[in-house]
Amino acid sequence: MFHFTLGAGRATMLSYTSYLLTAAAALLVTCHALCKCPGTPGLPAVTGLLGRDGLRGQPCLLSLMDSLDIELNNDLVNLRHRISRLEGVLALNGKIREVGDKILASNGKEVDFESGLGSCEEAGGTVATPMNEEENKAILDIVKQYNRYAYLGIKESETSGQFLYIDGTALNYTKWHPHEPNGKGAEKCVEMYTDGSWNDKKCNLRRLTICEF
Missing domain, CATH: 1.10.287 (Helix Hairpins)
Structure with a gap:
């Protein structure tokens, strides 16, 4: 907490x-x-x-x-x-970006996915989820400032290789790094690299918390 x-x-x-x-x-x-x-x-x-x-x-x-x-x-x-x-x-009380109707912010903390999601929801938001190139770049700005990978509001479904937004809806935008995702069911979460591309990753690692409101 x-x-x-x-x-x-x-x-x-x-x-x-x-x-x-x-x-x-x-x-x-x-x-x-x-x-x-x-x-x-x-x-x-x-x-x-x-x-x-x-x-x-x-x-x-x-x-x-x-x-x-x-x-x-x-x-x-x-x-x-x-x-x-x-x-x-x-x-x-951290970094803030505004993109479209969204406000993005980070407290600079690195925690596992569930802890990050919990802190975002407690603040009235959710984990940052890019739905287009503009939003992906805005999240990347914060990732670059901290120079840390960040979890995104995307998780793998019960079907291996199929990723969804955390509300269960289908992705309408992706930015996968070459040859990703390749976890084949073992890597349920998604992180953003410092170049803005995505990688599937285990959910229990410590990653930068970025929330959207």
Whole structure:
């Protein structure tokens, strides 16, 4: 099990994002308040800004406000998702790369495949898995910085020689080193060399941990 320590940067970011969530929640409450329609049980008229009679005699704004509520709720969900990803990246407190919709990060530790997968999942991600040439190059950048081979999020299936993503789906991109894979069922994991090519390897060796979020 890995334990990570965070500096003042994360505390500042969390304080700021907490403020954003609070402000968004307050806006939702305001929308509900403005949407009160007179004559509806449990929904008193709004007074003050709209006069003593509130919205009495005016078209009800419920439909509009409900639409705004849905949009704000979607924004909150997206914001929470981004905060979760950023927290995971900060927790690794190491090298970071962004490629497409993915964020790649490493804590510089070398562990076996299962330990690396566990630390990535604990941080809210998974083991880095290149699905195209651009992502492979981004992972390679981190591999080169540490000058260490790294496990990828790919494993051999029950069928010898057939490799799949760790979620069980078929590979849509490969970068095998010449004459690889050649483990014939004895090497279930996949590592990246420092030239970006892949090699099948046993899963109990110590390799660089690179996660994606």
